[in-house]
Amino acid sequence: xxxxxxxxxxxxxxxxxxxxxxxxxxxxxxxxxxxxxxxxxxxxxxxxxxxxxxxxxxxxxxxxxxxxxxxxxxxxxxxxxxxxxxxxxxxxxxxxxxxxxxxxxxxxxxxxxxxxxxxxxxxxxxxxxxxxxxxxxxxxxxxxxxxxxxxxxxxxxxxxxxxxxxxxxxxxxxxxxxxxxxxxxxxxxxxxxxxxxxxxxxxxxxxxxxxxxxxxxxxxxxxxxxxxxxxxxxxxxxxxxxxxxxxxxxxxxxxxxxxxxxxxxxxxxxx
Amino acid sequence: xxxxxxxxxxxxxxxxxxxxxxxxxxxxxxxxxxxxxxxxxxxxxxxxxxxxxxxxxxxxxxxxxxxxxxxxxxxxxxxxxxxxxxxxxxxxxxxxxxxxxxxxxxxxxxxxxxxxxxxxxxxxxxxxxxxxxxxxxxxxxxxxxxxxxxxxxxxxxxxxxxxxxxxxxxxxxxxxxxxxxxxxxxxxxxxxxxxxxxxxxxxxxxxxxxxxxxxxxxxxxxxxxxxxxxxxxxxxxxxxxxxxxxxxxxxxxxxxxxxxxxxxxxxxxxx
Numbered sequence: 001x002x003x004x005x006x007x008x009x010x011x012x013x014x015x016x017x018x019x020x021x022x023x024x025x026x027x028x029x030x031x032x033x034x035x036x037x038x039x040x041x042x043x044x045x046x047x048x049x050x051x052x053x054x055x056x057x058x059x060x061x062x063x064x065x066x067x068x069x070x071x072x073x074x075x076x077x078x079x080x081x082x083x084x085x086x087x088x089x090x091x092x093x094x095x096x097x098x099x100x101x102x103x104x105x106x107x108x109x110x111x112x113x114x115x116x117x118x119x120x121x122x123x124x125x126x127x128x129x130x131x132x133x134x135x136x137x138x139x140x141x142x143x144x145x146x147x148x149x150x151x152x153x154x155x156x157x158x159x160x161x162x163x164x165x166x167x168x169x170x171x172x173x174x175x176x177x178x179x180x181x182x183x184x185x186x187x188x189x190x191x192x193x194x195x196x197x198x199x200x201x202x203x204x205x206x207x208x209x210x211x212x213x214x215x216x217x218x219x220x221x222x223x224x225x226x227x228x229x230x231x232x233x234x235x236x237x238x239x240x241x242x243x244x245x246x247x248x249x250x251x252x253x254x255x256x257x258x259x260x261x262x263x264x265x266x267x268x269x270x271x
Numbered sequence: 272x273x274x275x276x277x278x279x280x281x282x283x284x285x286x287x288x289x290x291x292x293x294x295x296x297x298x299x300x301x302x303x304x305x306x307x308x309x310x311x312x313x314x315x316x317x318x319x320x321x322x323x324x325x326x327x328x329x330x331x332x333x334x335x336x337x338x339x340x341x342x343x344x345x346x347x348x349x350x351x352x353x354x355x356x357x358x359x360x361x362x363x364x365x366x367x368x369x370x371x372x373x374x375x376x377x378x379x380x381x382x383x384x385x386x387x388x389x390x391x392x393x394x395x396x397x398x399x400x401x402x403x404x405x406x407x408x409x410x411x412x413x414x415x416x417x418x419x420x421x422x423x424x425x426x427x428x429x430x431x432x433x434x435x436x437x438x439x440x441x442x443x444x445x446x447x448x449x450x451x452x453x454x455x456x457x458x459x460x461x462x463x464x465x466x467x468x469x470x471x472x473x474x475x476x477x478x479x480x481x482x483x484x485x486x487x488x489x490x491x492x493x494x495x496x497x498x499x500x501x502x503x504x505x506x507x508x509x510x511x512x513x514x515x516x517x518x519x520x521x522x523x524x525x526x527x528x529x530x531x532x533x534x535x536x537x538x539x540x541x542x
Contacts, residue, residue: 003286012283013291015274015376020284020353022415023294029361054416055423078361082291085419090300090349090378092415092422092446105286107361132438133402136416143414144293144363145325145407148356151363152326167403175363 002074002106007066017101019084022092023142025100026050028200030067030079031238032106037071037079039237040064042200047083050139056085056100063102074106078238082142112239113157117262120245120254121160121234126150126175129167130195138198150175161234163247166195171226174234177242178202182231182257187216201235201265208264214257231255240265273345273377278337288372290355293363294413296371297321299471301338301350302509303377308342308350310508311335313471318354321410327356327371334373345377349509353413383510384428388533391516391525392431392505397421397446400438401466409469421446432505434518437466442497445505448513449473453502453528458487472506472536479535485528502526511536 003011018024028047031038044064051058063083070079082103088095128150136143150162161174172190173179178199181188187209192198209216226232232244232252241262243254274282289295299318302309315335322329334354341350353374359366399421407414421433432445443461444450449470452459458480463469480487497503503515503523512533514525 005286011286013286013288015276015282015284015374017284017291018419020288020291020355020374021298021413022419023413024416024419027292054420080361084291090351090381092418094419094423103286103291110361128406129404131402131404133400133417135399135420141416142292142294143416145295145412145414146404147363148289148293148295148365149325149406152365 002070002104004066004070004102004104006102013101013103014087016087016089017084018086018088018095019082019101019103019142021088023144024054025056025082025084025142026054027083027140027142028081029237030071030081032071032074032077032079035072035075037067039200039204040067042203043067043081043237046140046198046200046203047081050141051083053135053139054085054141055094056083057098058083058100066102066104070104070106077109078107080105080107084142110238116160116242117240120243120252122158123174123244123247124154124159124162125248126153126162126164128153128164130164130172131167132194134194137195138192140197147175160242165223169223171221171223172196177234177236179244180205180233180235181221181226181229182255183225183229185215185257187214187257188221189216189218190221191219199236201237201240205235205241205261205265208261212260212264231258233258233261235265272379273341273375275337275341275373275375277373284372284374285358287358287360288355289357289359290353290372290374290413292359294415295325296327296353296355296413297325298354298411298413299352300508301342301352303342303345303348303350306343306346308338310471310475311338313474314338314352314508317411317469317471317474318352321412322354324406324410325356325412326365327354328369329354329371337373337375341375341377348380349378351376351378355413381509387431387513388511391514391523393429394445394515394518395425395430395433396519397424397433397435399424399435401435401443402438403465405465408466409463411468418446431513436494440494442492442494443467448505448507451476451504451506452492452497452500453526454496454500456486456528458485458528459492460487460489461492462490470507472508472511476506476512476532476536479532483531483535502529504529504532506536
C-alpha cells in the first residue's frame with residue numbers, strides 16, 4: 001500500500017524513532033473519498049491540540065498539504081497519519097531541537113457489514129478498564145495498549161465493538177468509537193477529561209446536534225444510566241454512526257434521533 | 272551504533288509494526304560489561320511476565336541467545352531490547368498468527384557523573400502523575416508518554432531524576448528508576464500493582480536485602496512517609512544505586528543501609 005515518510009514514498013522507519021520507543025506521538029485515521037480527506041479541519045484541530053499538550057512542534061500547513069496530496073493519490077480508502085517526536089537518543093528527555101516525523105499510510109476502505117449501520121450492532125462488555133490520566137485524556141496518542149487488550153477480549157463477528165468503562169466504572173466509549181446515549185430526547189456523550197479519545201465524528205455530531213436544535217450534554221455517564229437509555233449509538237470517522245442494538249442481555253431499538261443523526265452524517269460522508 | 276532486527280544487522284523498521292502504531296510491545300534496558308549482559312535472568316523473567324500479560328508469544332531461549340551474541344559484539348555499553356507484536360493491519364485486534372519482532376539497539380555507556388553515586392542526587396518534584404492501570408502495572412511496556420511528560424518538566428543538570436507519584440498521591444518511583452526508603456532500619460519500596468515499572472535492579476535489591484538479613488517491605492508509600500524517611504535511594508539496572516540527598520527543600524543524609532546496598536550492588540555490576 002501507499003506510504004510516505006516526511007513527504008516521500010517510504011515504507012520503513014528509523015529504529016531511533018520515539019514513536020516506537022515510547023509511543024511518543026499522535027495519530028489520525030482519516031476517511032478518504034474521491035481523493036479528498038474528509039473532516040480535515042477537525043482532524044487538523046485535534047492534531048494541533050495533541051501537539052500542544054505534548055509540547056511537540058507542529059507545521060500544520062505542511063501536514064494539511066501532505067494529507068491532501070496523499071488523499072489525491074490514494075483515491076478511496078483510509079489515510080492514517082502518524083506524527084512522532086522524531087528520532088531520539090536513549091532516555092525520555094525530548095530531543096533538543098525536536099524534529100517531528102510525519103508518516104502517512106494508506107489502506108483500503110474497511111469492509112464494514114452494511115447491516116451494522118442499518119440494523120445496529122451488539123457491543124461486547126470489555127473487562128479492560130480505562131485508566132484516568134487527565135494529561136493524556138482526549139488525545140489520539142500512540143499509547144494504545146488498553147485498546148489492544150480490550151480488543152483482544154473477543155473474536156469473531158458477533159460483536160462489532162466493545163464497551164469500555166473507566167476504572168471508576170463510568171461508561172466512556174467503544175474500543176475504536178465514541179458512544180452517545182439518548183434519554184428523554186436529550187443527546188448525551190461522556191466527558192473525556194480523565195480518559196478516552198475525543199473523536200472527530202463525536203465533535204461533528206455535537207456540532208450537528210446543536211445546529212439542528214437537538215439538546216445535547218457532555219458529562220459523566222453512570223453504568224445504570226447507560227443501561228436505561230432510550231437509544232444508544234456509536235460513531236467514528238470511518239463508518240459514521242452505528243446504532244447499538246444489544247449489550248450484555250440489554251436491548252435497544254434503533255431510535256428516531258439515531259436515524260436523524262445518521263442522515264445528517266451520511267450526507268457529510270458522501271460530500 | 273550496532274542494531275539488529277530479528278537477529279540480523281538492520282537499522283530500520285517496517286511502518287506496519289504495532290510497536291509504532293500502538294506501543295504494542297515491551298522493552299528491556301540491559302547493562303553490557305565485557306561482552307556480557309548483566310542481570311540477564313531478571314531481564315528475561317520480566318520480559319516473560321510482560322509477554323504473558325500481553326498475550327504475546329515469546330521464544331525466550333532465542334532472545335536470550337541473541338542478547339548474549341549482541342552483548343559480545345557490543346563489548347561495553349547498553350543493549351536495548353524491544354519486542355513488539357510485529358506487523359499488523361489496520362485495527363487494534365492482535366494479528367493471527369502473531370509474529371513478534373525482536374529489536375536490539377546498542378548505545379555507549381551513559382556518562383553518569385560519579386558524584387551521583389558518591390554524594391547523592393537531587394530529585395525534581397514531577398507534577399505528572401502516574402495513572403492507575405493494574406493490567407499494565409509493573410511492565411516495561413512501550414506506552415511511556417507519562418515518563419516523557421515527566422522528564423520534560425526539568426532541564427539542565429541540577430536534578431538527576433524526578434519523583435513520580437500516582438494520581439492518588441502515593442510515592443511510586445523515579446522517571447527511569449525505582450525508589451527505596453529506609454525508616455527505622457527497615458527497607459521499603461512501593462507496591463507496583465496499580466502503576467510503575469518493576470525494575471530488575473529493584474528485584475535484585477529485594478533479593479540481596481533478604482539474603483543479607485535486612486528487613487524489607489513492599490507496600491503503598493504515603494507522601495508524608497517518604498518525607499519522613501531516614502534514607503532515600505534510587506536504583507536502576509545501569510547506574511546501580513544513587514542516594515537521594517535532596518527533594519523539594521527536604522534533605523537526607525547518605526545513610527548506612529544505602530551504602531551497604533551500594534557495596535552489594537557494586538560487586539554485582541562489576542562481576
